[in-house]
Amino acid sequence: MYQVDRAYPYILYISMALYVVSIVWGLFLTPEDFVQGNSYRIIYLHVPASFISQSLYMAMAIASAIFLIWKVKLSVYLVRSIAPIGAVTTFIALISGSIWGIPTWGTWWVWDARIVSTLILFIMYLGLISLHDSFSNHEKADKFLSILVLVGSVNIPIIKMSVEWWSTLHQPASITISSKPAIDLVMLYPLFGSIIGFTGIVISLVILSSKLQILKRERNKLWVKDYV
Amino acid sequence: MNVIKYELLKLRSKSRGWLGPILVFILIMVAFPLTVEISNKDLGQSFFSVLWIAMLLVMMLATEDIFLEDYNDGSLEQFAISNINMSYLVAAKIFIYWLLIGVPISILGSLFCLGITNSTHLAIHILPILLVTSYIFINVFSFGNALSLTKGSVLGTLVTLPLLLPLLIVLGKVVISINLNLNYLGFVGLLLGVLSIIIFIIPLIISYIIRAHLE
Amino acid sequence: MYPKVKATNLSYKINEKKLFQNISFELFSGSAIHIQGDNGSGKTTLLKIICGLTRQVKGNLELKLDKKVCFLGHKNALKQYLTVEENLSLLGVNDHPDLSKHLIQFGLNKSLDINLSSLSFGQQKKIALLRVFLNDSDLLVLDEPCVGLDQQSQEYLCTFINNELTLGKSILFSSHISLDINSEALNLSS
Numbered sequence: 001m002y003q004v005d006r007a008y009p010y011i012l013y014i015s016m017a018l019y020v021v022s023i024v025w026g027l028f029l030t031p032e033d034f035v036q037g038n039s040y041r042i043i044y045l046h047v048p049a050s051f052i053s054q055s056l057y058m059a060m061a062i063a064s065a066i067f068l069i070w071k072v073k074l075s076v077y078l079v080r081s082i083a084p085i086g087a088v089t090t091f092i093a094l095i096s097g098s099i100w101g102i103p104t105w106g107t108w109w110v111w112d113a114r115i116v117s118t119l120i121l122f123i124m125y126l127g128l129i130s131l132h133d134s135f136s137n138h139e140k141a142d143k144f145l146s147i148l149v150l151v152g153s154v155n156i157p158i159i160k161m162s163v164e165w166w167s168t169l170h171q172p173a174s175i176t177i178s179s180k181p182a183i184d185l186v187m188l189y190p191l192f193g194s195i196i197g198f199t200g201i202v203i204s205l206v207i208l209s210s211k212l213q214i215l216k217r218e219r220n221k222l223w224v225k226d227y228v
Numbered sequence: 229m230n231v232i233k234y235e236l237l238k239l240r241s242k243s244r245g246w247l248g249p250i251l252v253f254i255l256i257m258v259a260f261p262l263t264v265e266i267s268n269k270d271l272g273q274s275f276f277s278v279l280w281i282a283m284l285l286v287m288m289l290a291t292e293d294i295f296l297e298d299y300n301d302g303s304l305e306q307f308a309i310s311n312i313n314m315s316y317l318v319a320a321k322i323f324i325y326w327l328l329i330g331v332p333i334s335i336l337g338s339l340f341c342l343g344i345t346n347s348t349h350l351a352i353h354i355l356p357i358l359l360v361t362s363y364i365f366i367n368v369f370s371f372g373n374a375l376s377l378t379k380g381s382v383l384g385t386l387v388t389l390p391l392l393l394p395l396l397i398v399l400g401k402v403v404i405s406i407n408l409n410l411n412y413l414g415f416v417g418l419l420l421g422v423l424s425i426i427i428f429i430i431p432l433i434i435s436y437i438i439r440a441h442l443e
Numbered sequence: 444m445y446p447k448v449k450a451t452n453l454s455y456k457i458n459e460k461k462l463f464q465n466i467s468f469e470l471f472s473g474s475a476i477h478i479q480g481d482n483g484s485g486k487t488t489l490l491k492i493i494c495g496l497t498r499q500v501k502g503n504l505e506l507k508l509d510k511k512v513c514f515l516g517h518k519n520a521l522k523q524y525l526t527v528e529e530n531l532s533l534l535g536v537n538d539h540p541d542l543s544k545h546l547i548q549f550g551l552n553k554s555l556d557i558n559l560s561s562l563s564f565g566q567q568k569k570i571a572l573l574r575v576f577l578n579d580s581d582l583l584v585l586d587e588p589c590v591g592l593d594q595q596s597q598e599y600l601c602t603f604i605n606n607e608l609t610l611g612k613s614i615l616f617s618s619h620i621s622l623d624i625n626s627e628a629l630n631l632s633s
Contacts (some may be wrong), residue, residue, distance in 0.1 A: 113397060120390040127387035134379050138458055139499055143440045144375055147433060148387060151371070158394050217459075234533055255540050302518025309494050309514050443497045 042100045048198035050093035051122060052157055056086040056202070061153040076142040077217060079149060081130055081209035085202060087125035094118060113162035116154060124152045132198035138217065231317055234302040235324045246328040249290035253333050256282040257340045275344050276403045279337055280396055283358070288389075290329045292381045294321060294370050295438065299377050308442055314435035322431070330362035352388055353406045360419045361399065367430045368392055374434045377441050393420075446471050447508055447582055447590060447613040448493060452504035455488055462488060463631050466502075472581065475604070475614035475624055480631030486617040487517070489631065490586050493615060506582075513578040516586045519571035521559055528555040536577040545576050548599055565591040576603060583607065585616040598623070 060082050063075040097115065098108040109115070128148055135141035239245055259276045298304045307317055321334050337358050342351035376384030402415045446469040452462035470476055491497045492504065494514050521530045531537050546552040549569045551562075555567040559567060568591040575583060583604075589597045601623045602608050604614055608625065618626075 026293055113394075116393065116397070120393050124387075127390065131375065131387055133382065134376075134383060136458070140443070144437065147437060148375065151433065152391060155391070155394070226301045230535075237533070239523060239524075241529070260499070300518075301522070302516060302520035303522075305496065305516060305518065306514065306520045308496055309512055311511060384608065437497075443491075443499060 008011075014141040035103050042096050046093060046096040046100055048195045049096060050118065051195060052198060052202050053086055053090040053093050053118070056082050056089065056157060057121065057125075057156055060086070061150050064149040067142065067146050069151075073142075073217075074214070076146060077213045078206075078210055079145060080142075080215040082206055083125055083129050085134075085178050085209060087122060087129065089202065090118060090125060096124060110166075114159060117159040117162055120155055121159065124155065128152075160183065231312060232320045232324065235320050236327075237315075239324050239328055244292075245293075246325075249286045249329050250332050250336070253282055253286045253336060256285070257336070261344065275341065276400075279341070279363075280399050283333060283337065283362060284365060284392070284396075285345055286333060287330070287369055288361060288385050290325065291366055291369040291373050293373075294325060295374050295377060295434075296381065299438075299441065304438060305442060308439060315431040316440065318370075318434045318438070319427070319431040322366055325370075326363050326366050330366055331359065334358035334362055350406060353412060354403075356416060357399070357402055357419065360416075360423050361395070364395065364419070364423055364426060365392065369428045369439075371430055374437045374441075377428060377438070447507055448615070449478065449503075449505045449507075450493075451488070451503040453492065453504065455485060455492065455497075455500050464633065466629070468627075468629055470582075470613045470615060472611045473543060473608055474615050475608055475616065475626035476614065476629050477622070477624070477626040478617040478631065480617075484631040486631060487586050490514075490516070490584050490615065490617060494584055508580075508582055510580045512582040513575060513585060514584045514586075514615055515571060515575050515588060517590075519535065519567055520574075521567060521571055521626050523560040526556050526558055527551070527562070529577050530559055531555075534574055534577075537570045539577045541577060542573070545573060549596065551597070565593065565596075568592060569596060572600065581613045583612060583616075586616070588616060589616055589618060589620060589622065 041106050060079045063079045063082075066072055066074040068077070085118065094115075097118075101108050128145060131148060132145045135144065257278070260275070260282075277333040295304065300305075308314060334355060338351050341354050342348060345351075364374075369385060369393060372384030372388030373381050374384070375387065376382075398415070398418070402412075402419075405411050405415055448468075448470040450469075451467050452464075453464045453466045466489065470477060478489060480486050485529050488497065493506075494504075494512050522533065528537070531542070536542060537545070543552060546555075549566075551569060554562065554566075559570070562592060563571070572588065572592075575585065588600060592600065604616075604624050608614065614628070615623075615625070616622075616626075
């Protein structure tokens with residue numbers, strides 16, 4: 001706990017700095033997009049947010065599996081602390097997506113598979129939080145939370161693959177592992193920077209939230225009384 | 229075998245348990261043409277949305293106390309102690325619910341389709357889809373019911389409803405494929421595949437959840 | 444001779460607070476243990492642990508049973524919307540030879556066609572007790588078996604249990620009132 005406390009400010013400030021730098025670069029120094037004009041710049045918020053929201057869910061799924069198989073209490077604390085952060089990031093992704101939609105598609109909402117699946121992800125995050133908090137018996141609550149996370153993880157492949165399976169309005173991924181990126185290099189670097197920066201901020205938030213969760217759940221133990 | 233027989237006896241005797249949902253379904257499907265006052269062609273297009281939503285709601289209603297009643301009067305405790313495999317019991321329960329509620333609703337839905345769209349082709353092709361979909365709905369809603377066994381069924385349904393929305397998207401495409409006679413068997417295969425995975429996994433998960441509740 | 448149930452240092456916590464700790468006992472066949480304690484001391488929880496319903500317990504529990512466990516808890520496990528006879532068929536005791544004997548003793552032999560919801564609380568408890576009377580197991584776990592019973596039925600139950608003990612079964616029960624059963628006491632409040 002003490003080591004994490006020491007490292008924490010560094011992680012937070014470095015990642016915030018990185019994110020601010022990439023935002024500024026993206027907003028002011030890159031040229032206009034050929035088709036979309038200046039409005040594409042919201043990509044520096046939207047792409048990291050949606051990428052993180054899906055990765056957080058996968059992290060929760062892995063942690064839930066660890067909890068169910070090996071009964072490590074720390075993993076389920078992690079799951080519970082990631083949940084609200086995941087909800088907020090998904091919300092940011094949805095809102096930034098709608099704002100992007102107005103200039104490009106002419107409407108702020110469309111019923112396309114990827115968007116609807118992301119909305120489902122948002123509702124699932126909220127459902128997970130409300131399910132866990134409605135049980136007063138913590139051991140039961142933990143088990144049900146983990147099971148629901150795992151069952152709900154079928155949604156993630158649907159989100160990722162939906163742009164391939166059905167030809168939809170949402171554009172396919174510009175960055176893939178195998179092929180050359182479909183986006184120009186000048187815009188690519190700030191995009192990477194903003195993804196990494198956003199990830200850093202989110203990780204620092206997760207650390208903060210997990211600390212809170214651990215302290216709350218273990219408050220009857222002796223070491224907590226020393227620490228606080 | 230005994231387990232299935234006992235579950236059948238229990239649900240059959242509790243007539244409000246199976247007759248209620250079927251009647252609600254009929255009422256919803258009958259109410260639909262009353263609220264829509266346009267030409268026959270448009271009626272056919274929006275009919276299917278009403279059909280899927282009605283089936284969703286009725287399955288939600290029907291599974292509201294699938295495990296709750298047994299939990300409240302102690303029968304689940306007795307099952308957990310006995311030698312019967314809990315997943316087998318759960319699967320039997322879900323099967324009986326599908327037999328007494330899902331199958332009649334699918335047949336009725338098919339008949340309503342015939343009545344409103346006047347197309348036997350549609351009605352016959354929609355029947356297997358309805359049968360498989362109702363089974364999937366019952367499975368998922370029972371999962372939700374089991375999760376929130378002590379907290380009221382609304383929480384559980386709310387939490388599992390999002391999982392079914394992708395299924396509704398697929399169902400919309402199925403209807404289009406029936407109309408255009410395109411890839412119908414592919415969709416049936418997809419639904420059957422999903423069902424076959426769900427039929428095995430959900431009872432296992434539910435029996436784990438029930439044992440956790442009983443602690 | 445090995446004990447049917449052997450518990451060593453059982454401790455149970457709920458929400459990180461301890462309910463009871465270091466409970467140890469051995470239960471041999473032909474003997475009974477009466478679990479005593481104040482309200483909330485964990486009697487029902489301990490019985491559920493023995494039955495295997497609760498597994499979040501520290502300590503060691505060994506069960507060596509030839510047949511299964513017969514458990515009767517606070518809830519009756521009967522269906523209100525079925526008749527007495529249908530409920531008995533769900534329990535699987537419809538064609539047991541001793542059934543009519545016990546029904547006559549309880550005064551319920553003419554009530555087979557009545558809906559369970561029309562019976563009183565005590566009468567429903569008697570039907571639930573039939574699970575114990577017609578059991579085919581070697582460990583009986585009873586949680587407050589005499590709640591709601593009249594004096595005559597209580598004595599009948601105690602006589603029956605003492606008889607089961609002579610047949611070599613083991614019995615674990617909790618009760619606030621003292622019952623006329625040859626048993627050791629296990630107090631959870633200490």
